[in-house]
Amino acid sequence: MVTVITIDGPSGAGKGTISRMLADKLGFHYLDSGALYRLLGLAAVRHSVDLGKPSSLSVLAGHMDIDFDTSDKGLRVLLEGEDVTVELRSENTATLASQVASYPMVRTALLQRQQLFARSPGLIADGRDMGTVVFPDAPLKIYLTATAEERAKRRHKELLEKGEDVSLRALMEQVRSRDERDMSRDASPLVPAEDAIELDTSTLSIQEVMDTVLNLVYLKGLANIIDQ
Numbered sequence: 001m002v003t004v005i006t007i008d009g010p011s012g013a014g015k016g017t018i019s020r021m022l023a024d025k026l027g028f029h030y031l032d033s034g035a036l037y038r039l040l041g042l043a044a045v046r047h048s049v050d051l052g053k054p055s056s057l058s059v060l061a062g063h064m065d066i067d068f069d070t071s072d073k074g075l076r077v078l079l080e081g082e083d084v085t086v087e088l089r090s091e092n093t094a095t096l097a098s099q100v101a102s103y104p105m106v107r108t109a110l111l112q113r114q115q116l117f118a119r120s121p122g123l124i125a126d127g128r129d130m131g132t133v134v135f136p137d138a139p140l141k142i143y144l145t146a147t148a149e150e151r152a153k154r155r156h157k158e159l160l161e162k163g164e165d166v167s168l169r170a171l172m173e174q175v176r177s178r179d180e181r182d183m184s185r186d187a188s189p190l191v192p193a194e195d196a197i198e199l200d201t202s203t204l205s206i207q208e209v210m211d212t213v214l215n216l217v218y219l220k221g222l223a224n225i226i227d228q
């Protein structure tokens with residue numbers, strides 16, 4: 001039996017950080033589903049696939065050659081053998097991702113690729129529709145939120161640390177319009193699953209969020225983590 005824990009929510013709510021820490025702590029696999037949509041956006045630009053053509057995008061989604069390499073220092077993401085780890089995290093790539101992610105056909109093409117990440121002993125699945133669509137039977141679903149302002153500030157800090165200089169105001173606008181597109185689309189909009197536990201991280205430290213999440217994992221009896 002593979003245990004899947006889903007962590008959904010808008011960008012900048014802390015999903016990535018918490019999901020990676022949790023996967024590490026539990027010895028589970030990690031699915032960064034946003035990276036798949038980002039990779040598709042990049043692949044589409046590279047192959048001059050029209051971003052307005054869902055049928056061509058979904059063919060690309062089913063066939064794109066991608067790899068998540070954890071063998072040496074840190075995680076490297078490869079597209080057709082090329083390291084795109086840095087390009088993948090840019091705000092421009094995020095906007096491309098959110099455009100291609102709005103098509104139902106594209107989402108269907110990526111569904112099975114995402115489900116294949118569920119391998120023993122377990123998976124932490126990070127995204128927007130992990131609890132609602134991709135892993136609807138997951139025994140623990142968490143929905144992380146934070147105010148738009150706090151999320152934009154976090155993204156700003158993260159980008160600055162990576163050497164990408166974007167103004168906070170411009171970023172707030174990008175975060176706001178990406179949220180709006182993700183929440184208002186017809187295909188798998190960003191909404192908490194009915195059985196998700198919502199956690200507002202605006203005023204919490206990473207450690208406080210981790211402690212809360214670990215407590216939920218323990219309460220659900222999902223892993224023997226307590227003495228680690």
Ligand code: C5P
Pocket residue numbers: 011033034035037038094097098099101102126127128129130178182
């Ligand atoms: O999580 P991340 O910021 O990498 O996601 C980039 C974009 O990919 C999101 O804004 C969203 O449009 C899309 N996405 C999605 N469903 C997911 C994960 C990401 O639609 N499960």
